[in-house]
Amino acid sequence: MKVVTFMQEYDVIIIGAGLGGLTAGAKLAKEGKTVLLVEQHHKVGGCATTFSRKIAEKKVVFEIGLHEMDGLAYEFDPKKRVFQDLGVHDNVSFARVPEFYRFTNGRVDVTVPDDISTAIRVISDAFPDEKEAIESFFYGIREIFGFLVEGNLEKLASVSQMSVGEYLDNLTTNEDLKFTLTGNLGYYHDDPYTLSIIFFAAAQNSYFSGGGHFIQGGSQTLSDYLAKVITDNGGTIVLRHLVTRIITEDGTAIGVIYVPKRHMDQQLTAKGKIILVNAALPNVINNLVPSLSDSTYQQTVNSFKIACSILSVYLAFSKPPSTLVPQHVYSTFILPENLSSLKDLYSQERSNDFSKKGFVFVDYSMIDSRLNEEDIYTGALCCVDYIDHWAALTSYEYSTKKESVAQTLIQRLNQIIPGIQDIISYSEVATPKTIVRYTQNPAGTAYGFAQTPDQIGPMRTSIRKPPIKNLYCASAWTGSGGFSGAIMAGYSGALKILKDNW
Ligand SMILES: Cc1cc2nc3c(=O)[nH]c(=O)nc-3n(C[C@H](O)[C@H](O)[C@H](O)COP(=O)(O)OP(=O)(O)OC[C@H]3O[C@@H](n4cnc5c(N)ncnc54)[C@H](O)[C@@H]3O)c2cc1C
CATH class of the missing domain: 3.90.660 (Polyamine Oxidase; Chain A, domain 2)
Known part of the structure; x- marks a missing residue:
């Protein structure tokens, strides 16, 4: 068996800087945990990003996705507590x-x-x-x-x-x-x-x-702010690096292997007490954790229908x-x-x-x-x-x-x-192919699994925690699609990690 030499050690390693990963990272870093967040794209945010083009000599910023975020003015909106805790309203309008x-x-x-x-x-x-x-x-x-x-x-x-x-x-x-x-x-x-x-x-x-x-300013503003909370609290964000493997030992997640996107042959390693997955769940269980192969958990997750x-x-x-x-x-x-x-x-x-x-x-x-x-x-x-059109x-x-x-x-x-x-x-x-390129989400979905009657409620809860010790998930895949779903999945994921481990 190949012995992995770890370069660095963290309390929590997060795979993916979508809203779920960023929210979880911000909360965990704010609670004093050492956080490493690895993101394969050149910016944070996943689906919550903007891009710019030079048109007629002017920089023009385009919003990737956000039309409307729900619930913000509702007195019982669950995001209220999250935004208050993370100082969002003082920094994002x-x-x-x-x-x-x-x-x-x-x-x-x-x-x-x-x-x-x-x-x-x-x-x-x-x-x-x-x-x-x-x-x-x-x-x-x-x-x-x-x-x-x-x-x-x-x-x-x-x-x-x-x-x-x-x-x-x-x-x-x-x-x-x-x-x-x-x-x-x-x-x-x-x-x-x-x-x-x-x-x-x-x-x-x-x-x-x-x-x-x-x-205001586009969804990148919120994503960048959450990233800043992570780094301001001592966390590290590594962009343009792809996690290729979650290392497990005796049924426990202990670290990750990640590679620079431009030099995929250069393997880096980091040790983590906890590994939190924001990346697409099907990719993780099918490609990143060999010990989940042929498990009942893998079969259950693979039986879920992916959203459009x-x-x-x-x-x-x-x-x-x-x-x-x-x-x-x-x-x-x-x-x-x-x-x-x-x-x-x-x-x-x-x-x-x-x-x-x-x-x-x-x-x-x-x-x-x-x-x-x-x-x-x-x-x-x-x-x-649908991806099959392209x-x-x-x-x-x-x-x-x-x-x-x-x-x-x-x-x-x-x-x-x-x-x-x-x-x-x-x-x-x-196109859906573009979404795959920038997020790695299977079929180019932005919503995770389809919200059909048989895939919500207890069924969804059953896949939230993979059967690997110290491995957690927080994304549209385990919560629900949309800005609110991903933010809440990230925050509740962080609370669960804190409760279970510290
Ligand atoms: C066009 C469009 C319009 C939308 N409109 C709205 C809207 O109006 N309102 C609304 O509420 N929602 C909307 N959404 C949906 C919403 O944006 C998403 O549901 C939500 O942002 C998903 O967040 P997430 O945390 O699950 O992760 P994602 O945004 O899917 O991000 C996952 C991150 O993980 C990274 N990653 C994946 N694999 C790896 C790996 N192996 N190593 C390192 N990094 C990895 C990806 O690069 C990505 O950054 C829209 C989405 C799109 C695309």
Whole structure:
């Protein structure tokens, strides 16, 4: 057996600087633990990052992903405690998004406010015969959220296997109303008939209770701040290094092997009392821990379905899109007019034909985003997508298809906002393959495992702790996808590590 000589020793080694890894690292470093965080990308943040391009001699910053972070103004938002503890509000500022989202499919066009009572009124105005169903929907999701907060398992049992689609079918036969109420479904999943109503109720209720917020300066600001908490408290962050192995001894994690991305033959080692994994769980159990091979844990994790991925078209404009149309909001979700039943949504989302899929346009110039100087305007088009639409293409086919998809989505946006294609000064496409490159997440997902009824609750809890002593996880994969899910997974992961070990 090869004996590993460790170069350095730490209390905690964290693999991956996504929000889960950064939040955990910040808490652990603040509690006096020596932290080493290893990240394969050249910046921290994972999906919570920005990038910049030089356009017409000016630096233009693009947000990678964040449209809205949920819950921030809700008095019971669990992130409140985390942000207070880590000093986030004193160092990072947030802009409230004025409304939740606008939904349009050619037949209906509704802007949904971010509080339940106004949302009921506005949606009832658009669907006057459906007021009862609309009230039942909103009071129902609030009730389910309440059961979750109380931990009322008996009440939750009645809806534990129910999908959002089934929940809506019990309330109404009006398909346009169903589309409107699930307008922002792409924030979570691709198929309303496999998305857990419990997960949907919790996430939507958080937006309806505490609004949506954007991180001023972009999500990189929060990621960089959390990284600073780690280094200010004596921690070390190593960028551009890939962890290739978690070293175990007698069923206990004792360290990691990591390599510089540019010199993969140079192996480095570090010893850790605790190893915390923020990187994608399937990669870790299949590639980084040989002793988990063929274990029941590995089989269970591999049986989980991975969530969909996202395609983004990043846009810069020569003037604000709001100057083109009287009705314009921050976030507009668009479904094609030919889609008439919620039951058919998934097959169109799964399609490789981008003229058929739903998409969202987010316009950062509609809020005080502070991404750029005041005369620079950026936005993004996003839709649900899948790695198999891109993985096997040659590089020529890949770039040609990216161009054609961008044009298809821009032309469709132009039908909603006439003239917008003429004010686009720059566009760039990121596919599921791009997400794999920058995060290593399998299938290019940003959400971890799919939030289906059988993959949340006890099932999700069962995979949170691998059967290796001193090995912990904190990410969208073990918590839930989204900024809040990853932050909470990181913080609760850190608390568990502190409780179990110190
Ligand atoms: C386009 C897009 C739009 C989004 N919009 C929103 C939104 O509006 N609201 C919202 O709440 N959420 C949104 N999300 C989702 C949210 O960003 C993610 O769910 C969340 O940030 C995931 O955080 P995480 O901690 O699980 O890790 P990730 O962000 O997946 O990061 C994992 C990190 O681990 C690193 N890593 C992996 N393997 C290794 C290794 N072997 N060695 C070293 N490092 C490694 C990766 O490089 C990465 O930095 C969006 C995501 C995308 C991509």
